[in-house]
Amino acid sequence: MDDLQPTAERLHELLRAGLPAEALLDDPDVMASYAHDMASFCPAGAPAAVVLPRTVEQVQHVMRVATELRVPVVPQGARTGLSGAANASDGCIVLSLVKMDRILEINPVDRIAVVEPGVVNAVLSRAVDEQGLYYPPDPSSWEMCTIGGNIGTASGGLCCVKYGVTAEYVLGLDVVLADGRLMSTGRRTAKGVAGYDLTRLFVGSEGSLGIVVRAVLALKPRPPRQLVLAAEFGSTAAACAAVCAIMEAGHTPSLLEIMDRTTVRAVNKLANMGLPDSTEALLLCAFDTPDPAADLAAVGVLCTAAGATEVVPAEDVAESELLLQARRLSLTALEAVKSATMIDDVCVPRTKLAAMLDGTAAIAEKYGLTIGVCAHAGDGNTHPVVCFDHTDEDESRRARESFDEIMALGLELGGTITGEHGVGTLKKEWLARELGPVGVELQRGIKRTFDPLGLLNPGKLF
Incomplete structure (x- = not known):
């Protein structure tokens, strides 16, 4: 440890030379609070420094110091991620971008x-709503997560089935590269095909290629308020057929959206929602069209034909919000089942959705665990939630093994290991299986081009 101390002292000395005092944290207890995100089973190290920059120039200074001393840098947003992508490594600089939280421009024409990367998703959504506009990507953590984190993991949300994911709304980026240079990608225009699409390359790169310091985001006109329909089914197969x-x-x-029996019962227990215990699957469908009642009526007919035992269309926005409350409480309800959860993120073709849900139920039975599934059914993105006691070594082992089997099932069904949560450290081995050796080789080559010293978020993805 004594041999490392001069390096730490030198690191802090060089960082202080270009940062205001409040931007640099070096107290071990404070730094420990920045060590990890919300994922289970993902190791986290002890950072040598935590930096909270407010300007692009300060980010550039940090990267120049890191390059000079060969110190790894772990970019962070609000640390709401579920794959360990924001976890610190020993001796790293944690670069938390939450203080870069300005909305620089909203242009309705x-x-x-x-925006800067530290802008919270919900803050942006409300700001553009005031001008009659709409920023669609809405992760479940939208009240806490940042736009920079959304870009890093290419996050989605409940509205993906109609409006798409974060990648479809990022038009341009300003990025600080590993050596401190500033690069701009993309555009402000509605169209543009000049050169390789480097903007898309950074979306979903989990901070491994550069530090996003500014983003140009596409907006849509604010749609009408949506109306929701809830349909109960006696089997997951019938719900997925609908x-x-x-x-x-x-x-x-x-x-x-779809919720399986385990999730429905957990929500009932938590909030007394009054859903029948006989419900094997609950399907929620919403429309924000000019005549949502007519669309819900048409969908209700399809649900009944598929075997729905009850179909309840909302008559107004207030009733719609009440119906959606069950879906919004899903994760909280499952977290109350045991002391810890692992949230999987497997996306499969819609035609394989029933096989994914039924297969997950079989895995839960095999390992003697509670595994609830809620899913963005419209795009096949399932979120199996493995509930376990983290103090029980055997149960923790079974939880990890069940998690792996769920990912294997997703690949067998022609799906992907992550639809919106990212890879981080949690799914590194599974990324290699999905991409294959040639795919991994080429992606590592891209990483070396942008980060030849391997300083940016090392140990993540590959």
């Missing part, structure tokens, strides 16, 4: 917003 029927009929719901 060009329909763009220009999903396929809705999509095959050409409907474009603003939300299409």
Whole structure:
């Protein structure tokens, strides 16, 4: 440890030379609070320094110091991630971007917003709503998560089925590279095909290629308030058949979510929602069209034909919000089942959704665990939540093994190991299986091009 001390002292000395005093944290107890995100089973190290910059120049200074001393840098947002992508490594600089939280521009004519990475998703959504605009990506942690973190993990949300994910709304970026240079990608225009699409390359890169310090985001006109329908089913197969029927009929719901029996019962226990215990699956469908009641009526017919035991369309926005409350409480309710959870993020083709849910139920039975599934059914993105006692070594082992089996099942069904949570450290081995050796080799080559010294978020993804 004594041999490392001069290096730490030198690191702090060089960082202080270009940072205000309040931007540099070096108290071990304070730094420990920045060591990890919300993922289970992901190791985290002890950072040598935590920096909270407020300007692009301060970020550049940090990266120049890191390059000079060969110190790894772990970028962070609000640390709401679920894959360990924001976890510190021993001796690293944690670069927390939460203080860079300005909305720089909202332009209703060009329909763009220009923001810093620390802007909270909900803050941006409300700000653009005041001008009659809409920023669609809405992760479940939208009240806490930052736009920079959303970009890093290419996050999605409940509205993906109609409006798409974060990648579809990032038009341009300002990025500080590993050596401190500043690069701009993309555009402010509605169209543009000049050169390789480096903007898309950074979206979902989990801070491994550069530090996003500014983003140009596309906006849409604010849609009408949505109305929601809830349909109860006696089997997951029937609920998933309804999903396929809705999509095959050409409907474009603003939300299409499914909750399995385990999740429904957990929500009932937590909030006394009054859902029947006989419900094997609950389907929620919403429309924000000019005539949502008519669309819900058409979907209700399809749900009944697929075997729904009850179909309840909301009559107004207040009733819609009440119906959606069950879905919003899903994770909280499952977290109350045991002391810890692992939230998987497997996305499969819609036609394989029933097989994914039924297969997950079989895995839960095999390992003697509670595993609830809620899913963005409209795009096949399932979130199996493995509930376990983290103080029980055997149960923790079974939880990890079940998690791996769920990912294997997703790949067998033609899916992907992550639809919106990212890879981090949690799914490194599974990323390699999904991409194959050639894919991994090429992606590592891209990483070396942008970060030849391997300083940016080392140990993540590959």
